[in-house]
Amino acid sequence: MTPAEIAAKDRLIVALDLPSLDAAEAMIARLGDSVTFYKIGYQLAYAGGLPLIGKLADKGKKVFADLKLHDIGNTVMRGVESVAKLGASFLTVHAYPQTMKGAVEGRGHASLKILAVTVLTSYNDDDLHAAGYRLGVSELVEARAQQAQVLGVDGLVCSPEEVGALRKLVGHQMNLVTPGIRPAGAASGDQKRIMTPGRAIAAGADYLVVGRPVVEAADPKAVAEAIQAEIAQALGS
Numbered sequence: 001m002t003p004a005e006i007a008a009k010d011r012l013i014v015a016l017d018l019p020s021l022d023a024a025e026a027m028i029a030r031l032g033d034s035v036t037f038y039k040i041g042y043q044l045a046y047a048g049g050l051p052l053i054g055k056l057a058d059k060g061k062k063v064f065a066d067l068k069l070h071d072i073g074n075t076v077m078r079g080v081e082s083v084a085k086l087g088a089s090f091l092t093v094h095a096y097p098q099t100m101k102g103a104v105e106g107r108g109h110a111s112l113k114i115l116a117v118t119v120l121t122s123y124n125d126d127d128l129h130a131a132g133y134r135l136g137v138s139e140l141v142e143a144r145a146q147q148a149q150v151l152g153v154d155g156l157v158c159s160p161e162e163v164g165a166l167r168k169l170v171g172h173q174m175n176l177v178t179p180g181i182r183p184a185g186a187a188s189g190d191q192k193r194i195m196t197p198g199r200a201i202a203a204g205a206d207y208l209v210v211g212r213p214v215v216e217a218a219d220p221k222a223v224a225e226a227i228q229a230e231i232a233q234a235l236g237s
């Protein structure tokens with residue numbers, strides 16, 4: 001399926017940033033048929049959440065294993081070989097050349113797609129400089145995107161602010177996955193590079209990752225469905 005063929009509903013990835021398997025399963029039950037794609041990140045993975053990947057896949061849901069791997073190349077390669085057996089559709093690694101090379105080797109011919117995290121959406125130029133980088137956000141995102149493409153990475157995690165430039169740079173072969181999504185009026189929290197769902201899709205994002213605005217809502221299903229409606233409207237579908 002090319003990115004252009006992905007249905008509006010399937011472009012929303014809900015981040016199950018929750019403290020336990022019980023809490024995650026309760027959230028999945030509340031979201032019901034509305035949500036088709038879930039992300040499992042640090043909080044849930046380290047609280048025993050990894051088996052949920054296979055369980056969700058068995059129920060026909062897609063899963064994004066957001067493990068943000070980063071280590072020496074061989075360790076990343078072996079780690080990805082293990083993750084490739086869990087049933088996830090996406091796995092994140094940090095966008096460092098050795099890490100991305102190891103991840104692509106570890107993925108081999110598995111259906112798992114490797115996503116390189118370019119620059120975290122909670123960072124701005126000042127944060128990058130404080131971390132010792134010379135480049136600003138847009139320059140570093142673009143440099144890492146080009147390296148990722150050359151190394152055979154399947155997709156990029158970036159903020160919606162960079163999607164337009166990245167699409168021109170990498171074309172339509174790579175999936176562009178954007179966190180930093182905030183429905184109008186929602187609190188930004190620690191995110192610094194944000195956009196509404198409709199604007200992110202209009203900019204060219206393939207998938208939107210949304211955590212707190214959904215999982216902390218009084219009615220998570222209503223919020224998820226409103227985001228999907230906004231996505232559909234932006235797609236003109």
Ligand SMILES: O=C(O)c1cc(=O)[nH]c(=O)n1[C@@H]1O[C@H](COP(=O)(O)O)[C@@H](O)[C@H]1O
Binds near residue numbers: 066092117121
């Ligand atoms: O890799 C990610 O998913 C990710 C990358 C990034 O640059 N920024 C970012 O926020 N994320 C994840 O996306 C989710 C965003 O959550 P909310 O800010 O609550 O919507 C969290 O689970 C983050 O770990």
